[in-house]
Amino acid sequence: MSRELEIPWEEEYVLADEKEVALRKLLPTTEDFFFYHILHKLTTTGLPFDTATEELFVQYQKKFQYSARLKILRTRISLLKFDSSLKKSSTNTRSCAQLGEAFSVTPPTTPPQVESIGDVEEESAKHLASTLPESKYATSEFIRGVNTPAQCKSSVYGTYRKQFAYPATLLRAVSESSAHFDFLVPLLCEIFQKESDLRQCDHSVIEKVVERLTKAEMDTLRKKCPQCASNGFFVRPYLKKLLPSSELLDSPKFPDIANEVLKFVGSLATPSFQYIELLISYYLLHWYRKNGKHDSNSAKTLFAKYVTFKRSNISSKDRTGRGVFYDPFRFPGLGDISEAQDRSIIEYYLMSHFIKPKNVGMQPFDRFLDKNFLERVVAEAKLLGGADEVKWCSFLPPSNVQELKEKVQIDFVEYNQNSFTVDETVTLHTNIKNVSQVISKVFEINAYGYYIRHQKEIDTSINLDGLIASEEHVVQLESVSPFQVVSKTFEFPSINHRGVFVVELIGNGKSSRALIRKGGLHYVDSLTPEGQLLHILNENYEPERNASVWISGTSYTANDKGEVILPFAGPEKAGAKQIILSNANKDVATFSNIQRTEEKYSLTAGVALDRESLLPSVKCSVIVQPKLFLCNSKSLALSKLSSLSCTISTTVLGNNKEVVATCAELDVTEGMANFTVPFMVPSLLQSVKIDVTAKLSDQTDKEISLSVQKLYSVNQNRTSTALIDCFLRAKDGKYVLLFLGKNGEPQKRIRARVYLNHAHLKNNVHFT
16 A cells, blocks of 8 residues: 655654755745754754854844744753853843843843853842832832743742732732742732731632642642631632542542542531532542442441531522532532432442341431431331341331332342453343342344444344344342342353353343443544545554455455555545444444545645845745645645646736736656745836646546735835834844834934833833
């Protein structure tokens, strides 16, 4: 099987034996071109740079002086020069941490450069005091200028605190900053410990700041300031850190998470969050029940407390009128539980407790549960456990006694194992009542044939008429009271291979079924130029050789690597579709869904045109870097195109008619990434339009045309009615605002309002 793949450039550069060949594919004047060329020199020849690289580095700093990757190069160079320039490195690092110049109108003579990553944080913290404003009433603008780790250390909290008359002012300033301050814990301790400071703070601001703390910081705050746990604006963010997500409710880690939440909520001085105890206790009891640990000491202790919770203050009605217990704050991971669910879990644990002969007394449950409800549940539990019928039948109405006596039960318990390996023996636990003889049958289902015929998943309602059981046994049960429930375990050693099986237990007119799946197939898909590539894997995540995929009446066979390509879907067949995965012998099959993809192509082009080269009657060059994409995500080689052309059109002042300057056919067979297209610049140039067009054929041999366009406008001042324009120019490490006329003549006595926006701050700085 052949398919066309294109390795991303970064991966190609890392894997290339000759890095220079990979570097030639970069488009000149782009940041990637500067960055990777300089990085290559650093990793191969090191310092000092040769003349060409030094000049390239100077151009990079001028053109991309605020780039994050430029800072990476500067730090790398500083590390290489660290031993020889320790003093200079520390001095320059401190200059980066000074706050006094954070919003200076005129930048420093040389931009701050991190020449070293030496341990200068403490020196920066000491130097901080000299850079702070002298006012005792500093504003939020001061804190917003903080952007270095040394300025956020807890050791400088006292320095910050001196600048603000009230801790509430500092707290609000911190909440509006994007930096993470290490001194939030001592600041919050000061606020929580003084009632006057707490009243001055907006509680929503406190909650916003507390949410930014890590759980370890929250624990430190609780330890240093226990009274914070009595405030909802601390408790709510802390609970968000503790509460599990919905995905963890069935995981083995859930009991540890739930017990930590219960411990914290139980330590709160206020009962306002008791509903959290109720919800978490319910989910934990449900977990114990589902995993067969309902008789553990932990479950018994939890249930004894669960029945004591008051439910009146958190009960409500849903849209259908059902009673529910709700979470008023809608914590993620917790859902409402209905009164029916609450009653069911209580009945289950009461039954589990009182079905044992030694448990007779109704204490302490009689203090919290309705007497009639408790007596009914206890009586039924004792009868099901084989206790004295005459004694316990007296607690139930005659109709209930007769109904309970005649009830036939063959139930699979909830804590049966959910999954089995292929070689593992299948064991099922049941509760049986009023049955003296059980017939157990095992049916092996032809899953592939069922999926083809019915186009739906197999469930326990499958029609077994006419099927012959692969295994059948008759089990005689001991004679017991018609009220008593007997626990019975069934083993099925014949289910020892891959497939889908139905286990059916029949007795006294009652039938119960269990669906057993052993093994299975799944897929991982990706896009290729030929279509959707599916990797078929078995239950051990290994490739399934010679597997097949059935979709929309057509079957596709995989190769020895478990790979199969599905052709692209037409517009009417795209979207979610059902598929059937099967092995070579068709004895293992899986019903699944797939998102079918339509064949769509798009063309993008990077265009580089140096405006300074647009001189009249001079030949200028445009660098074009086209890229072809499949479904806007998969990059394809340009060799898939049947043709690729670039047309450059120009317009001149006074004549809006476009004139084609050049039309070049670009050769896509040589694997080039960049193309240079020359054209002649006319006089009085007004605009340059670059059109890149391509053609290719899809899987049905239909020709597809793609195009992308880029427009450059020049000499705008010639058509504008404005007499003065503003220009920003970098000069000797500073920035100069120039106000020039149409002919470039300087304009004097111009009053302007300037606004400066920082990349990481919310508010701008403005001056006149």
